[in-house]
Amino acid sequence: MITSNEKKQEYYQALVEKNHNYDGIFFAGIKTTGIFCHATCTARKPKFENCEFYQLAEQALLAGYRPCKICNPLSFPHAIPIEVEQLIRAVEAEPEKRWKESDFAEIGLHSASARRKFKTIYGMTFVQYARARRMGLAFKEIKHGSKVIDQQLATGYESASGFNDAFTKIMGNPAKKTSVKLLSAAILTTPIGRMISLADDNYLYLLEFLDRRGLEREIERLRNKHNFRIIYGQNKLNEKLAKQLQLYFNKQLAHFTIPLFYDGSAFQKQVWDQLISIPVGATRSYKDIALQLGDAGKVRAVGNANGANQIAILIPCHRVIKSNGELGGYGGGIERKEFLLTLEREMQDCL
CATH class of the missing domain: 1.10.10.10 (Winged helix-like DNA-binding domain superfamily/Winged helix DNA-binding domain)
Incomplete structure (x- = not known):
């Protein structure tokens, strides 16, 4: 996470101005919505105190943020292939899941091809992404010390089961x-x-x-x-x-x-x-x-x-x-x- 106040002010200004020069340079985590965005995201801008800034997408994921559906921050500078979109949806549906080779076939994907495209688009492996998303949920829960249901709603999950499993499988039931x-x-x-x-x-x-x-x-x-x-x-x-x-x-x-x-x-x-x-x-x-x-x-x-x-x-x-x-x-x-x-x-x- 970016800690320099001067750098945070610079990145926040770029976020407010939707400055294209900063796309891919930083990712902005929005505390009030639980998402992270590109500099040019068209969503309503948060207050400065509600922003955290990261150099890498994996850092934002580990902090418990999910990709914004408006600006698709992880797609820059590429369009997202159908296979990659399918994998992201699968992770969001079951964030606690640990993927095996057979899981790709079950959703109609060739694992080697899907993994290769994922790495090309996101700059991280699919395993890294799924693990960071899973752990980010657990760490966000312990960091805020709130009830699982509160964190579930804050992160956009309709069902508590996936969020609860992602937390309890790692940290236990507090x-x-x-x-x-x-x-x-x-x-x-x-x-x-x-x-x-x-x-x-x-x-x-x-x-x-x-x-x-x-x-x-x-x-x-x-x-x-x-x-x-x-x-x-x-x-x-x-x-x-x-x-x-x-x-x-x-x-x-x-x-x-x-x-x-x-x-x-x-x-x-x-x-x-x-x-x-x-x-x-x-x-x-x-x-x-x-x-x-x-x-x-x-x-x-x-x-x-x-x-x-x-x-x-x-x-x-x-x-x-x-x-x-x-x-x-x-x-x-x-x-x-x-x-x-x-x-x-x-x-x-x-x-």
Whole structure:
């Protein structure tokens, strides 16, 4: 989301003036209607305070907005093929659905062709779109803390079932508070993207980028394993985390003091301890960590444990690289890994 007030004012002026030069440059999320639009949308213009601005359509989707039917913001600069329109309608009809190959055939589409056209038009895969729409609904619900029926009406669904399923399959039913543990969810804004944190008063259980692939399944597994229910709201730990992350990105804090809950096997916990021991500004290879654990043959197992980490940045899996010096993979994306490593090298010089 765009946070600079100067940039927001610029984009709002472009929205009011229907400035063609800004089409495709930003997407405007309208809080009062739950839709997002192009700069040139002909719909009635909202007040400035009711607008949020995004650089990417996926960001608007993850924030819980749906595409405007008047300006079709995701079609720019193309016309939308029939197959793509059909897929969008199918997602809106069942936002909680996780698509399989057979689902395409059931609505009369060839999956490879439909996926290819979707990627060409929207700049994201169909799976990304459906997942972002599904998760956006859930995150919007916890963010506003309102009843499911209120959010259902605000987002234009005639039936509560689809909206309710999209939320409860990821976050659980917040109304059921007996014999369960409650986690507070907070949405955090960082220079490299929005993140979600899940914490109670004692531990941080999850910190991930909202667009991380497989995030909703991570949340579901955590919730089901420990019988958690997730509600939106700040607690002391989430507030402390937000402050420490801000200091970290300002190169003013190198070591976090947030208590972490290790949800993994004994070996995974050993690997995560090794990750935390890597000094800020330094890196280690998977082989280095395997040797520290006493078995050079466990390089692959170390990699798997690294990938299973659910607490980004604080358990610094971004500091693990290949033995040849290449960055290797990262669940949050290679660009973020490079950003974090550069930040920490510069931080080392500042502290």
